[in-house]
Amino acid sequence: MNSKVIIHLSKLDHNLNVIKRQLDPGVRTMAVIKDNAYGHGMLELARHIEKKVSWFCVAEAVEGKVLREAGIIIPILVFETPSIETAGIYTDHDLTASVSDISVLDILKKGTQYHLNFDTGMHRLGMLPDDVEVLKAKMADHPELECTGIYTHFYKADDPGNPEVEHQLKIFRKIRKQFPDDLMTHTANTGAIFYYQHLNLQFDAVRPGVCLYGYAAGQKEIPELEPIIDWKSRLMQVMKISEGQPVGYGGRWRMPFEGYLATIPVGYSDGVFRGLSSKINVEINGRVYHQVGTISMDYMSVFLGETRIEPGTEVYLLKGKDLTAQEWARISETIPYEITTSIKEKVDREYR
Numbered sequence: 001m002n003s004k005v006i007i008h009l010s011k012l013d014h015n016l017n018v019i020k021r022q023l024d025p026g027v028r029t030m031a032v033i034k035d036n037a038y039g040h041g042m043l044e045l046a047r048h049i050e051k052k053v054s055w056f057c058v059a060e061a062v063e064g065k066v067l068r069e070a071g072i073i074i075p076i077l078v079f080e081t082p083s084i085e086t087a088g089i090y091t092d093h094d095l096t097a098s099v100s101d102i103s104v105l106d107i108l109k110k111g112t113q114y115h116l117n118f119d120t121g122m123h124r125l126g127m128l129p130d131d132v133e134v135l136k137a138k139m140a141d142h143p144e145l146e147c148t149g150i151y152t153h154f155y156k157a158d159d160p161g162n163p164e165v166e167h168q169l170k171i172f173r174k175i176r177k178q179f180p181d182d183l184m185t186h187t188a189n190t191g192a193i194f195y196y197q198h199l200n201l202q203f204d205a206v207r208p209g210v211c212l213y214g215y216a217a218g219q220k221e222i223p224e225l226e227p228i229i230d231w232k233s234r235l236m237q238v239m240k241i242s243e244g245q246p247v248g249y250g251g252r253w254r255m256p257f258e259g260y261l262a263t264i265p266v267g268y269s270d271g272v273f274r275g276l277s278s279k280i281n282v283e284i285n286g287r288v289y290h291q292v293g294t295i296s297m298d299y300m301s302v303f304l305g306e307t308r309i310e311p312g313t314e315v316y317l318l319k320g321k322d323l324t325a326q327e328w329a330r331i332s333e334t335i336p337y338e339i340t341t342s343i344k345e346k347v348d349r350e351y352r
């Protein structure tokens with residue numbers, strides 16, 4: 001084992017409670033655990049929170065199949081558009097389909113439940129407001145299928161106070177009125193839950209994703225949330241190197257004075273972007289050290305200064321609120337979503 005990700009299930013519970021405190025009475029939680037729970041490990045997290053949420057949401061039907069085969073029984077909504085190849089998975093495993101295109105109703109199998117997905121401005125997936133009439137006719141042609149919900153997705157909810165959210169909501173409300181009252185209605189992702197509660201956009205349920213794992217959706221922090229992930233390794237080698245000597249490929253960093261250098265067996269093949277080279281910190285024995293030199297495929301270097309530390313000593317790359325994926329995202333000009341989903345399968349995961 002060269003490194004290990006530790007997922008703190010108690011922090012997941014904590015984040016879920018933070019989310020629930022934001023919710024209006026009676027609003028249900030549809031936990032978004034797509035893409036291996038944003039890289040944290042779908043099954044373990046699903047098992048842990050199944051009784052505390054109402055639904056799970058996944059990106060692909062096959063993820064839903066995996067959840068069912070592991071014994072998950074709560075409702076599961078799949079975001080992707082069903083195809084002829086995947087249509088059977090929905091009925092075989094009791095998954096709720098997303099209908100983002102009218103033609104999908106022709107391929108779903110008898111008995112499939114589905115939610116209507118409307119595009120109100122993001123222009124990624126979903127039917128347009130003008131599709132309503134044709135859609136309703138097509139729905140009437142398919143009484144063997146069961147429509148149980150309706151939703152949309154905000155594209156700017158990570159930005160507090162953005163008028164586009166209200167604009168999308170207005171379009172959605174107009175569409176919503178044209179369908180039966182009893183359809184389960186949901187719109188809110190993390191940004192909408194935390195930054196737009198005043199718009200009354202929670203309807204019957206919310207779809208929190210990144211906040212479950214401890215991050216805000218955008219620049220505005222949500223201080224109550226706690227990253228559920230730690231990533232730790234051990235010093236593989238410790239060397240005394242003289243002043244001016246290069247470190248790593250390209251020799252882009254040089255020893256500022258004679259001192260100790262540690263090699264950690266984690267690199268970009270594990271999911272630490274090479275672009276983070278010489279820009280991140282690690283923690284050893286409670287003290288912060290700089291990662292130096294170019295991150296290579298399986299290794300990175302850490303400058304220890306004048307003190308030697310024993311090889312084998314534990315080192316943290318990510319740690320709670322001290323060393324965060326948010327910080328790596330800031331440096332890489334990306335978002336925490338991309339950082340955690342980039343941690344490779346080969347990295348061991350421990351759940352506690």
Ligand SMILES: *Cc1c(COP(=O)(O)O)cnc(C)c1O
Nearest residue numbers: 032153189190207208209210217
């Ligand atoms: C990923 C996703 C979410 C969750 O978004 P977060 O920003 O992580 O809360 C909700 N709804 C849909 C349709 C999604 O694709």
